[in-house]
Amino acid sequence: MAKPRIIETNEGIQGEVTVEIYDQFAKTMRDRGWHEIDNLLKIGMTKGHALEIGPGPGYVGLEWLKKTDDTMVTGCEISPDMLKLAQKNAAEYGFETRTAYVKGTGMTMPFEAETFDNVFSNGSLHEWEDPIAVFNEIARVLKPGGKFCISDMRRDVNPLLKWGIYAITKPKAIRPGYLTSLNAAYTTDELESLLSKSTLKHFSVQKAFFGLTVTGWQ
Ligand SMILES: C[S@@+](CC[C@H](N)C(=O)[O-])C[C@H]1O[C@@H](n2cnc3c(N)ncnc32)[C@H](O)[C@@H]1O
Structure with missing residues (x-):
């Protein structure tokens, strides 16, 4: 347990x-x-306009843009400092015209219904105050047939793996944050229960070696 x-x-x-x-x-x-961009491509996220929730520095979306053509990423980020960083990194990638970073929370997103072809989010779920509200928002802003993918750590990870990853996590200054994030992360059972209370209807939760992933469509 x-x-x-x-x-x-x-x-x-x-x-x-x-x-x-x-x-x-x-x-x-x-x-x-380790951002596993190929997993996004494998589930069919190969074109269109993607929303990234909690992009942080933005590398997941930026690497996805690198591997796709005629695509765009909008990031919805709660932290103003992270927003600035994502904008700087997007400029370094040469992707200013393919990205937009918007201050907002995933719980009440500043977007019209049925705006996005894809929604993805990595490593942010464990910080959401009300995950069900975010899942409902994903259902609202996805176009019919649109896909989503949420990946994060898993609290019930094998302790050997937990401490093995701790030892190779760099820079060292992030290691305390790695542990607090892990303590805040969900198990697959908890996540399935939260998802079943949301308006998302088509989803599956996969337990990965270290983390977990939810994929689905609207
Ligand atoms: C651990 S970082 C992950 C960043 C990035 N996605 C990655 O894979 O490295 C979590 C990010 O989610 C953002 N965040 C937390 N709660 C949020 C919310 N309710 N809405 C939008 N962004 C949020 C944080 O500010 C942070 O930038």
Whole structure:
């Protein structure tokens, strides 16, 4: 049995220093190929306008843009410091015209209904104050037939793996944050129960080696 969840934050990742440390960490994730962009392509997210919830530094969306043509990413991010960083990184990728980063919360998104072809989010779910509200918003802003993919850590991960990943997580300054995020993460059973209370109707939760992924369509 996993220990009870411990909430980490309801305000996202804030503060210039914290954001800078997170950027270094996210770059190592990107460079190790751990963002698994190919999984988005495999489930058919190959075209159109994607919404990324909690993009942080933005590498998931930016790498997806690199692997697709005629696509666009809009990021919905609660932290103003992360928004600035995502804009800077998008400019470094040369993707200013294919990206838009908007300040907002996934719980009440500032977008019209049926706007997006795809919605994806990585590593943000465990920070959402009200995940059911975010799932309802995903159902609202997706076009009919649109797909979604939410990936995150899993609290009931094998302890050996938990501490193995801890030891190789860089920079070292992010390691306490890695543990608090893990304590706030969901198990697949908890997530299935939350999803079943939302307006999303077509979803499946997959347990991965380290984390979990929810995929589905509207
Ligand atoms: C751990 S970071 C993950 C960043 C990035 N997606 C990645 O894979 O590296 C979580 C991000 O979600 C943002 N966030 C947290 N709660 C949010 C919410 N309710 N709405 C939008 N963004 C949120 C945080 O500010 C932070 O940038």
